[in-house]
Amino acid sequence: MSNEPCRINIDVSIMKLTQPEDRRELDESEIHNVLRNDRRRETLRYLRESEGSLSVDDLSEHIATLETSESPPPRNVRKSVYVSLHQTHLPKLDDLGIVAYDQRSKELTLEDRVREVEVYMEVVPQHDVSWAAYYLGLGALELVVLFAAKLSLFSVEILDFEFWTWFFLALFVLSALYHIYSEQEKALF
Known part of the structure; x- marks a missing residue:
């Protein structure tokens, strides 16, 4: 055995995965990409109404009710909405720092970055005027x-x-x- 000190090489790419994402402002294309999907728009709107926090189950139920106009919505529709939220929409919102999505507890909260999106979200009810x-x-x-x-x-x-x-x-x-x-x-x- 040698008495030389042990050298540890740290892969910088691994460290980047654990550090917080770049906090630059979202560009317009990212915001428009988020808002062009009805379920993502409704997620942000419903989270706002829920004072910024709710469960994925409640959100799925709400969106499925809107999409089917049935209360309670059919189980298969609710499940389909849940899967698309869990696998696609919520991770996207979480990656952009707009929503914090805890996949273990299935809880959502709004993040400060939602303010960048809010500017683009003048929500006008169907029979209202902007x-x-x-x-x-x-x-x-x-x-x-x-x-x-x-x-x-x-x-x-x-x-x-x-x-x-x-x-x-x-x-x-x-x-x-x-x-x-x-x-x-x-x-x-």
Whole structure:
């Protein structure tokens, strides 16, 4: 035996596997890839509603109910949803750092990186109008009314041009305040 010190070579690639992932911002293509799938979008939305934590079983039940419009959903659909979430969608969200997915306990929690995705998730219910469409409509209505008031059309001249200007300014400000308030309630964090 030699008295030389023992040398240990550490493979750097193995160390990279145990270190936290690169915390760069998600690029738009990654975010769009996440959001183009209905089940991933619904996962993020439902986690937000559940105050950021829930089990895969509850999530599977919820998504299967949405997809089938049956409560409780058929067992085979619930199982199919569970398998696709467990094998594909949740690991993807976990790898990107958007959701923490514990595969042993089958529990999910939202991560801080979900804020990067939230910007792209203006969730508009089926029979609702987006804020962008609302503001566009309000602006178009204001233009029509102010134009009509200026030209004394459609009995709009009963109230003068200055009234309509202040009215729509106040309406825009109140709308913006309500928009800010409602978005804070829906914020993921």
